[in-house]
Amino acid sequence: MSPEDRRRPQEATIVAPPPGSVADLFAEALPGLEMTPMQGALDVIIQIGRDDAHRVLEAAKHNDKLAFDFLRNLSGVDYEEQGLEVVYHLYSFKHRHNITIRAKVPAEDARIQSATDLWRAADWHEREARDMFGIDFEGHPNLVPILLPDDMLDHFPLRKDNPLAPLEEWQGEILGPKMGDAGYIPPGSGFEATPAAEGEEA
Amino acid sequence: MTNDPDLPAMTYDPELETIDLNINIGPQHPATHGVFRMVLVVDGERVEDLVPHIGYMHRGAEKLSEHMDYRQAIGYQDRTEYLAQFNAELCYVQAVEKLAGLVPPERAEYIRVILAELNRISSHFMFLGAFGTDLGVFGTSFTYAFRERENLLDLFEEVSGDRLMYAYFRPGGVAWDVPHNFVERVKWVCDQALIGAKDLDTLLTDNEIFIARTLNIGKLSIEDAIDFGASGPVLRACGLKFDLRRDEPYSIYDRFDFDIPVGSNGDSYDRYLVRLEEIRQSVRIVRQAIDQMPDGPILPEKLPRALRPAAGEVYMRCENPRGEYGIYLISRGSTQPYRLRIRSSSFCNLAALKHMTVGHYVADAVTILGSIDIVLCEVDR
Amino acid sequence: MALVLWGLFGVDMNVWLDAFLRLQLIVIVMTVTVMALIYVERKFVGRIQMRLGPMRTGPYGTLQSVADAVKLLTKEDLRPATADFWLFELAPYVTFVPVFMTLLALPFMEDWGVRDLQLGLFYIVAVSGVTVIGYIMAGWASDNKYALLGAVRSAAQLISYEIPLILAVLAVSMVAGSLNLNDIILQQDTIPNALLQPLPFLILLTATLAELSRRPFDIPIGESEVVGGPWVEYSGIRWSIIFALTEYAGLWGMAVLGSLVFLGGWEFPFGTSGFWGDFDFLYQMALVFAKSSFLILTMMLISATFPRLRIDQLMAFCWKILLPFGFLQIVINGIVLMYLDSEVTRDIALFATSGALLVAMAYVTYLATRQPSREARVAAMVAARSIQ
Numbered sequence: 028m029s030p031e032d033r034r035r036p037q038e039a040t041i042v043a044p045p046p047g048s049v050a051d052l053f054a055e056a057l058p059g060l061e062m063t064p065m066q067g068a069l070d071v072i073i074q075i076g077r078d079d080a081h082r083v084l085e086a087a088k089h090n091d092k093l094a095f096d097f098l099r100n101l102s103g104v105d106y107e108e109q110g111l112e113v114v115y116h117l118y119s120f121k122h123r124h125n126i127t128i129r130a131k132v133p134a135e136d137a138r139i140q141s142a143t144d145l146w147r148a149a150d151w152h153e154r155e156a157r158d159m160f161g162i163d164f165e166g167h168p169n170l171v172p173i174l175l176p177d178d179m180l181d182h183f184p185l186r187k188d189n190p191l192a193p194l195e196e197w198q199g200e201i202l203g204p205k206m207g208d209a210g211y212i213p214p215g216s217g218f219e220a221t222p223a224a225e226g227e228e229a
Numbered sequence: 230m231t232n233d234p235d236l237p238a239m240t241y242d243p244e245l246e247t248i249d250l251n252i253n254i255g256p257q258h259p260a261t262h263g264v265f266r267m268v269l270v271v272d273g274e275r276v277e278d279l280v281p282h283i284g285y286m287h288r289g290a291e292k293l294s295e296h297m298d299y300r301q302a303i304g305y306q307d308r309t310e311y312l313a314q315f316n317a318e319l320c321y322v323q324a325v326e327k328l329a330g331l332v333p334p335e336r337a338e339y340i341r342v343i344l345a346e347l348n349r350i351s352s353h354f355m356f357l358g359a360f361g362t363d364l365g366v367f368g369t370s371f372t373y374a375f376r377e378r379e380n381l382l383d384l385f386e387e388v389s390g391d392r393l394m395y396a397y398f399r400p401g402g403v404a405w406d407v408p409h410n411f412v413e414r415v416k417w418v419c420d421q422a423l424i425g426a427k428d429l430d431t432l433l434t435d436n437e438i439f440i441a442r443t444l445n446i447g448k449l450s451i452e453d454a455i456d457f458g459a460s461g462p463v464l465r466a467c468g469l470k471f472d473l474r475r476d477e478p479y480s481i482y483d484r485f486d487f488d489i490p491v492g493s494n495g496d497s498y499d500r501y502l503v504r505l506e507e508i509r510q511s512v513r514i515v516r517q518a519i520d521q522m523p524d525g526p527i528l529p530e531k532l533p534r535a536l537r538p539a540a541g542e543v544y545m546r547c548e549n550p551r552g553e554y555g556i557y558l559i560s561r562g563s564t565q566p567y568r569l570r571i572r573s574s575s576f577c578n579l580a581a582l583k584h585m586t587v588g589h590y591v592a593d594a595v596t597i598l599g600s601i602d603i604v605l606c607e608v609d610r
Numbered sequence: 611m612a613l614v615l616w617g618l619f620g621v622d623m624n625v626w627l628d629a630f631l632r633l634q635l636i637v638i639v640m641t642v643t644v645m646a647l648i649y650v651e652r653k654f655v656g657r658i659q660m661r662l663g664p665m666r667t668g669p670y671g672t673l674q675s676v677a678d679a680v681k682l683l684t685k686e687d688l689r690p691a692t693a694d695f696w697l698f699e700l701a702p703y704v705t706f707v708p709v710f711m712t713l714l715a716l717p718f719m720e721d722w723g724v725r726d727l728q729l730g731l732f733y734i735v736a737v738s739g740v741t742v743i744g745y746i747m748a749g750w751a752s753d754n755k756y757a758l759l760g761a762v763r764s765a766a767q768l769i770s771y772e773i774p775l776i777l778a779v780l781a782v783s784m785v786a787g788s789l790n791l792n793d794i795i796l797q798q799d800t801i802p803n804a805l806l807q808p809l810p811f812l813i814l815l816t817a818t819l820a821e822l823s824r825r826p827f828d829i830p831i832g833e834s835e836v837v838g839g840p841w842v843e844y845s846g847i848r849w850s851i852i853f854a855l856t857e858y859a860g861l862w863g864m865a866v867l868g869s870l871v872f873l874g875g876w877e878f879p880f881g882t883s884g885f886w887g888d889f890d891f892l893y894q895m896a897l898v899f900a901k902s903s904f905l906i907l908t909m910m911l912i913s914a915t916f917p918r919l920r921i922d923q924l925m926a927f928c929w930k931i932l933l934p935f936g937f938l939q940i941v942i943n944g945i946v947l948m949y950l951d952s953e954v955t956r957d958i959a960l961f962a963t964s965g966a967l968l969v970a971m972a973y974v975t976y977l978a979t980r981q982p983s984r985e986a987r988v989a990a991m992v993a994a995r996s997i998q
Contacts, residue, residue, distance in 0.1 A: 037562030039540040068327040068543035097455050100544065100555050100572040114557065116544050116572075120455065120469070123476065127544060148458030151580045159291075174284035174609060184292055185568075191296050252755050260834040274759075274921055363834050365918025367825050372659035437979050438826055438917045444981050591759070592835050592920045 036107070042066045049093075049126045056090045057083060070116070070125040080113070080130040081140040087117055087126065088145045094121040101142070101152035103160035105187045110134045111160055115142070134186075138163035141170075159185035249277055252591070256285045260363055260595040263605030267582070267594070274590045279583045283576075286609035294569040299325050299400060299536040302566060307394040309571060310607045312355050315341070315348040315385075316549040317607075318398040323479060324545035324556040325400040328538035331529060337402035338481045339522040343415060344388065344397070346511040346518070350422050351381040352550035353504045353511075356602045357429050360501060363599035364442050370432055377425030380418050387414065400536060402528035415519050419512045426508045434505070443498040447585040447597035450495060457584065458577035461552025462503045463601060467495035473548035484521070485514045497600035504602070507550075535564050544572075551575050551602055571610050575603040632724045636713055644858040645675035647906070651858075654907065655914045679854070685846035690753055693843065697751035702844070702851040705744030709860045711737045716866050717791050719876055719894040730791040731783055734867060735776050738821070741856070742768040745830065748852075749840035760839020763921055764823065764830030770928045771820035771827075777936030778810035778817065782871050784943045785960060795875040802874035806960045809939050809968040811872045813932055818864045818909070820924070822857065825913035829921050861906060869901035931978070935971045939964060 043064065044050050048071045050064035060083065063074040075083055087095040095117035104112045115128040132139050141164035142149040153164040154173040161183040164170055172179060183189065255266035264285035270278035290309050294302040303318055310317035319341055326333065333341075354374040361370025382392050388407050389397035397404050408414075433439045449459065451467045464471060472489045474482040490506035492499025538560040546555040555572030578601045586594045649664070649672065656663030664671030689698055715730045717723040727733050742765055749761020782803050786794040794803075804811040820827040831839040841852050869875060876894035886893060919927070942963045950956040 036567065037540040039542070039561075068541060070544060072542070098458055099546065099553065100557060100570065102557055102568075102570040102572075104559060104568050104570075116555070116557070120471065127542075146458065147456045148577055148580065151576065152458075172284075174287045176284075184289060191292065250755065250759075252759070259837060274763075361917065365825060365828065365832060365834060366916065367655060367914050369655075369659050369915055372661060376660060432915065433917075436917065438919055440981060441923055441979055442917055442920060590920055590922065592829075592832070592918075595834050 039065075044071045049124050052090075052092050053083065053086070053126075056086045056093060067127060070127045072127040072129060074129045074131065077130055077132050077139050080128075081142070083128060084115065084142050084145055087128070092122075093119065093126075095119045095126060096121065098142070098146040098148040098152075099125075101149055101156065103156040103162055103185065105134070105160060105185065107187050111137055111162060113139055113156065113162060132162060137161055138165055140165050141167040143167055159183060161186070254594070255282075260598065261605075262359065262598070262603055265579075265598070265603065265605055265608070267598075269591060269594060271591055274592075276586055276589055276591060276594055279586050279594065281579065281582055283579070283605075283608050286605045288606075288610070290610045291569050291571060294566055296565065298564055299329075299538070299566065302569065303398065304394065304396045307396055308606065309573075309610055310549065310551075310554065310604060311393060312604050313348050313352045313550045313554075314393065314395050315344045315398070316352075316547060317554060318395065319345050319480065320545055320547035320549070320554050320556050321558075322398045322400045323547070324543050324558040325536065325538065327543045327545060328541055328558060328560050329400060329536055330538075331401040331532075333402045334526045334529060335523050336525040337527045339518050340403050340407055340527065341398060342480055342482065342485075343515050343518045343522070344385070346515045347381055347384065347415070347418065349511045349550045350508050351378045351385075353508050354378045354381075354422075354425065354429075356504055356550075357433075357501070360599045360602075361429075361433060363595050364439060366433075370429060373425065373428050373432060377422050380421050384414055384418050387411075399528065401532050402526075406527050412519055412522070415515060419515055422508060422512055426505060430505060434502070440498065442592075442596060443501060443600070444496060445494070446497045446589060446593050447600055448494060448496045449581060449585055453581065453584060454495065457581035459552070459581050460577065461549065461574055462500050462507065463552065463578045463581070465489065466492035466499035466503050468493050473546055473553060477546070479545075479547060482514075485517045487511075487514050497596055500600045500602075504550075537562065537564055546572070549574055551604065551607070552578055571607075573607045573610060575601070575605075575608045576610075579603050579608055629724065633714075636724060640710070640713060640855075640859050640862070643862050644854055645679065647858040647862060648675045648678070648854060650906075651910055654910050658911070658914045679850065682850035682854075683847055687846045687848065688843075690843050692753040694751035694753070697747045698843075699848075701744050701748035701751060701840075702848045702856075703744075704747055705741050706851050706856045706859075708737050708740040708744075709856050709863060712863045712867070713859070715791065716863065716870065717795065717875070718866065718898055719891045721792075722891065723791075726792055727790070729789045731779050731789045731794070731871070735772075735779060738860075738863075739769075739772050741821075741860075745840045748844070752840065752843040754843055756836040756838070756842050757840050760830045760832075760836040760842070763836070764840060766921065767820060767823070767827065767829060767924060770925060771817045771932075774813045774928060774932040774936050775817035775821060777933070777940060778814040779871060781807055781810040781936070781939050781943050784940065784947060791870055795870055795877045798874040798878050799881045800878075801957060802872060802878045804872040806957060807872070807939070807943075807964050808961075809935060809964045809971065811868075812968060812971075813936055814868055814872065815905070815908070816932065818868065819912065820928070822860050822864065822909075824857075824861075824909060826916035826918050827924060828913075828918055829924055832918055834918075861909065862902070865902040865905040865909070866898065868905050869898055873901040873905075875901070926978075927975075931971060931975055935967055939967055942967070 041063065044066040048064070050062075050071050050073050053062065053073060054060065060079060061076060062079075065072045065074070087093045097118040097120060099116040099118050100114075101116075102114050104114055106112060109131075111132040111134050113130045113132055115130070117126050117128065130139060137160065139162060141153055143153065144166065150167070150169070151173060153167055154170060156162050157164060157170055158172050158175045158179070171177065175184070249270050249272050252269045252271055253266065254269060255261035256264035261267070266282040266285065268280040268282070269276050290305045294305050297305070303321060306317040306321045307314040325331075354377050358371040358374030362368065385395060386392045388411070389395035389404075449463065449467055451469050454464050454467045454469070468491055470489050470491050473479065475489055487510045490503045490510065492503050540560055540562045542557070542559040544555055544557045546553050552574030553572065554574050557568070557570035557572065558566055559568040561567040582598060582601065585597050589597070652674065653663040653671070664674035667673040667677045689695070712734045714724040715727050715733050717726060745764040745768065746761045749757040749764070782794065783789050785803065785806055786797045788794060788797075823830050830836070831841060836842070841849060844852060876897050880893065880897070943960070946956060946959045946963060950959055
């Protein structure tokens with residue numbers, strides 16, 4: 028493998044889950060659903076489209092054979108060229124099984140139906156995903172920033188087009204000239220570096 | 230404050246000529262365990278509404294970890310969950326191991342479990358001390374609990390070289406072997422922990438005022454707890470016997486014999502009882518582990534210099550003192566995590582705070598917040 | 611020194627000069643007592659909490675209070691910009707002056723107080739009730755919601771607990787047949803009132819804790835809720851007036867009052883025999899000191915180990931338990947004193963009725979706080995406990 032190949036993001040090889048897994052229950056509950064089942068390191072993963080997401084989640088919660096009553100985790104992921112993903116990790120106390128549901132969301136039109144009507148746990152998680160990835164959860168009762176400042180509505184730190192260094196520049200920009208002086212001042216930010224004193228290296 | 234869209238509008242009843250008062254508690258308040266802020270809308274002393282505000286401690290641990298080597302990112306786990314550092318590290322290194330296909334040697338597994346359980350004890354002692362202070366015990370429960378926590382921190386320092394930020398676990402094992410007197414020290418610390426638990430038990434459990442302040446305060450039903458994603462002692466206090474160490478055993482937890490204490494009512498008093506009992510159960514696990522601990526290597530023989538797990542993803546979850554701590558780790562074949570999501574237990578438990586508090590008194594809001602046992606660094610990450 | 615002053619007061623001198631000198635003596639003794647009490651509390655609570663307490667300033671930290679006083683007096687006197695100037699500046703004095711005024715009527719030794727008032731008990735109870743105005747002034751003037759909440763809480767609490775306090779001392783004054791403190795003490799030469807009237811003694815102890823806003827009744831100033839309550843905006847010298855002077859002088863005053871009214875003061879158990887002649891005041895001082903120290907340490911022990919009550923529980927305890935039993939005690943006292951003439955039977959009847967009432971009150975409190983589900987829960991948890 029050449030160094031260039033190593034640096035390029037690799038794709039996971041899709042391993043089909045063993046027959047009789049939770050993915051089969053989903054296929055049974057929702058016939059005609061377009062989904063890609065795969066076996067993860069611990070759980071079974073199914074990948075679905077955005078428009079199917081709420082339907083699948085609703086079935087996951089209310090179908091007796093699935094009965095996923097516990098939303099373990101909800102997170103956004105930025106796969107760069109493949110767009111965004113909203114990942115739901117579900118657990119069923121009734122059947123003691125797990126599922127990971129990955130819903131693809133295009134980056135330029137990042138919106139998906141909210142899951143707050145199914146699990147109240149989704150409330151804060153979705154607000155956080157909105158903060159970090161700019162995913163608009165339609166139907167969320169109170170989609171305001173939770174971890175980030177209230178006015179930080181147009182900047183999504185966890186997206187991959189926000190590498191760390193420019194993010195710090197941006198912070199220097201909003202924190203004012205004094206903070207900017209401590210490090211690098213982005214050009215065009217409107218702040219001028221304080222001129223170095225005579226005989227002193229900048 | 231009035232321009233905040235997040236706040237409910239002040240209610241005004243023209244006939245009674247009373248208005249509700251907005252009381253801002255935090256981010257700098259003795260009872261908020263860090264920099265949590267909540268706005269209480271109170272009618273007299275009764276809480277009508279509660280608006281939690283978090284994010285004051287957000288340091289972007291997830292983003293920073295994406296720019297770190299897999300091993301460097303261990304340090305952020307300590308800083309995220311600063312009261313149960315070994316537990317958080319354990320969860321993270323196991324996630325990496327699952328992706329990289331590493332199998333830690335037996336001795337390393339035992340060392341990890343012993344330290345993680347001792348860390349659970351120290352975290353619960355922190356809770357017991359702070360909970361008493363929230364309820365107004367004049368520092369007595371705090372000093373009782375901190376005496377034991379100090380023993381544990383001394384032991385952790387001897388093992389890892391640091392009192393708080395250990396960074397001692399590694400993918401595949403632990404950084405170096407434990408000191409020669411580790412077994413005797415652990416046994417002594419376990420005895421001390423039981424004594425400390427007994428002291429706190431006699432100080433608080435049967436105290437009439439303590440009972441009056443906690444019993445039936447902040448009740449949560451099992452259905453609500455599951456719906457809010459609550460886990461750990463908050464969930465077990467409701468009566469659901471669910472513990473990841475037992476129900477989805479990770480590491481070597483399936484080898485130990487221990488009980489899972491559950492409450493029946495889901496109130497603050499049950500949460501307190503569950504945590505107090507968990508100290509004793511953790512001591513039990515540690516004692517079994519220290520007897521079974523074999524000699525041998527502490528890292529696999531073939532360990533690559535730079536970890537480069539194959540592309541894939543894993544959601545690793547562990548039973549932390551505060552509940553289910555999850556690491557959602559995505560690798561795309563580089564030396565850095567592609568995405569590291571921390572499923573914080575305090576974050577989910579805290580989401581139920583409003584549901585539990587509304588209708589109680591102002592003083593109970595402090596009790597309930599204390600009984601959830603949040604770590605703000607973990608909530609905000 | 612004390613002997614000289616003792617002699618001085620014996621002399622028939624100008625009444626104003628005499629009062630002035632006695633006041634000066636009280637001020638000096640009070641300041642020293644307050645500093646000593648702060649040190650004692652820090653040491654005592656420290657020992658309970660397995661700490662050493664102050665150790666650095668002076669031998670065993672004995673000069674810690676002095677260092678604290680210097681630090682507080684030299685601190686900047688801060689006032690919030692939006693505070694109400696006069697109310698904010700005056701509130702500490704309004705809180706402190708009534709406490710100081712109670713000290714003026716206390717007979718610390720035989721025939722030695724600033725003034726021997728015929729209605730001494732009435733005066734003390736009346737004057738100490740004024741303190742609450744200072745709390746409300748401070749809470750209102752600070753322009754702070756915590757302060758306001760704390761002030762409202764203190765208004766409810768202090769006024770409520772004033773009533774059981776009055777009932778407790780009233781019951782004793784019925785037994786003594788006088789409101790003069792000296793008479794009440796002289797009447798206890800063989801049996802202290804705490805034995806004759808155990809219920810009022812307990813009510814007085816409880817109400818004193820509440821009146822002084824000490825744990826477990828520190829609801830108006832509860833640190834983990836209202837962050838100091840009315841005093842949240844105070845600092846420096848004003849805070850030291852409130853905290854040090856008011857709180858500890860109040861503690862001292864109430865402990866001395868309790869020891870005089872209930873524990874026999876300088877009278878019990880030796881009586882006014884005068885077997886030390888001119889030096890009687892030495893053992894009298896020692897007796898009052900020992901008895902009030904006992905009360906103070908009891909209160910410190912309680913406040914070091916109990917959690918804080920909630921405001922509704924506090925009010926319920928006052929209005930539903932202390933108050934009815936206080937009234938009952940007064941009614942029963944009236945009947946006993948009316949119909950029993952012999953002193954022995956009267957004392958036995960007083961002790962029996964009050965003791966029975968005390969047991970009844972304890973039982974009612976137990977019934978009210980008993981939580982049936984709690985026992986089952988603890989039992990289940992203990993059953994799961996396979997290790998001890």
